Amino acid sequence: xxxxxxxxxxxxxxxxxxxxxxxxxxxxxxxxxGLRLAMxxxxxxxxxxxxxxxxxxxxxxxxxDPADGxxxxxxxxPKVAAVCVYPQLVAAAKKELTKLGAAGEVKxxxxxxxxxxxxxxxxxxxxxxxxxxxxxxxEIDMVISRGAFLAGExxxxxxxxxxxxxxxxxxxxxxxxxxxxxxLKVILETGELETLDNARRASxxxxxxxxxxxxxxxxxxxxxxxxxxxxxxxxxxxxTLVMLEAIRDHWLKTAKKDGTGGELVGMxxxxxxxxxxxxxxxxxxxxxxxxxxxxxTYLSPSLxxxxxxxxxxxxxxxxxxxxKGRYAARYDFAEA
Numbered sequence: 001x002x003x004x005x006x007x008x009x010x011x012x013x014x015x016x017x018x019x020x021x022x023x024x025x026x027x028x029x030x031x032x033x034g035l036r037l038a039m040x041x042x043x044x045x046x047x048x049x050x051x052x053x054x055x056x057x058x059x060x061x062x063x064x065d066p067a068d069g070x071x072x073x074x075x076x077x078p079k080v081a082a083v084c085v086y087p088q089l090v091a092a093a094k095k096e097l098t099k100l101g102a103a104g105e106v107k108x109x110x111x112x113x114x115x116x117x118x119x120x121x122x123x124x125x126x127x128x129x130x131x132x133x134x135x136x137x138x139e140i141d142m143v144i145s146r147g148a149f150l151a152g153e154x155x156x157x158x159x160x161x162x163x164x165x166x167x168x169x170x171x172x173x174x175x176x177x178x179x180x181x182x183x184l185k186v187i188l189e190t191g192e193l194e195t196l197d198n199a200r201r202a203s204x205x206x207x208x209x210x211x212x213x214x215x216x217x218x219x220x221x222x223x224x225x226x227x228x229x230x231x232x233x234x235x236x237x238x239x240t241l242v243m244l245e246a247i248r249d250h251w252l253k254t255a256k257k258d259g260t261g262g263e264l265v266g267m268x269x270x271x272x273x274x275x276x277x278x279x280x281x282x283x284x285x286x287x288x289x290x291x292x293x294x295x296x297t298y299l300s301p302s303l304x305x306x307x308x309x310x311x312x313x314x315x316x317x318x319x320x321x322x323x324k325g326r327y328a329a330r331y332d333f334a335e336a
Contacts, residue, residue: 001212003154004204009196009242018237021285031280032322038279039066039315040078041301042308043109043268046085047116047229053092059083060096063106067316068333077319080312081301082107082139086115087132094136109185110137113164116189116228118143122160129167133182140168141185143228144202146192154205161186161209170221172214184215185223185268185305190239191231199239203246207265211250216263220302223266229307234271237285243267244289251293264297270307276318279306309335 026034044063046055062068063080079102083093087110097103110132114120120128129140142164148156161184169181186206190199203224210222224243227234247265255262269282283299290298298304313333321327 001155001158003158004208007200007204009200011196014196014238014241018241018285021237021288022281024284026280032319034280034283035276035315035319036078037299038276038283038306039312040081041305042080042312043082043084043305044080044312045229045307045309047111051086051089053089056085056089056092057096060093060100062312064100064102066312077316079106081305082109084109084111084141084307086110087112087128087135087137090132090135090137107138108136109139109141111141113142115143116230118145119147122163126163126167129164133169137182139183139185140164141187141225143187143189144206146189149193149202157202157205158209161206162213165210165213165215170213170215174214183221183223184210185225187225187228189228189231190226191233196239196242200242200246203243207246207250210265211263216265219264220266223268223305225268225270225307227271229271235269235273237281240269240282241285241289244286248290262293264303266303266305268305268307273306273308274310274314276314279311279315
């Protein structure tokens, strides 16, 4: 094991470039396409202590029909990419999605490894992961130990990611993507990492661990993710830009001389993204940072997700306005 070398981030330039993406003008059909694309990228999330099986069933119904039937007579909205729940509610989500005929189409993501703190013994965190996978989770959102990272125990973070990859059912000799393993999203909790330099360092370590385990040879089998949504600040555009650049640099490092065949690591900003307008800003950033990779392949739910709940209803409202010329009230749609 050899950890990647630290990269220094120019904070001022990162913030200025991130702000520039909010000044792009997106109109008419491009806006409609962008809003629908954003909908297809949402991990619709409920991660509250009061979550119940019925709330998860409601979440699944929202995932399959985000507009709650309001698109009758118009082009149906895409389903969201996934529902994200606690491990003990995975079985309820799987049963409901099967009932709705959307199992496999809408993925089930489960937070694990002692979410949200990560302050549990590794053995407990790995068992948490295995139980979620056994219950039917398609994806695992793990949290790194931020305390260990800030204490300089970077090798520990690398080892934790590798161990979680294995707990997801991935074996290094796997040759086919459908051989029964869950995809992994590594949550850095950037709001607690304090600096953009640390966010880049944690991104590089997580990507290196997934690469060395063999996970990243499958497109989108490994993601890096900003936040749990439980800490402020959560997802921000500067930190997401820094993480996207780590993904780009890994692709460049693993690509052939002709610029093909590089490893495609996914990205998930999560927490605090509530407005459709903000989602479009993030898509512009992805397009202008990773858009040259394999003909814009990063503008796809297999490689980019939004961790959100309130975002879905605002996307619906904006799409209805474009399609029908009227705004719906916020209370017209059920909360996820």
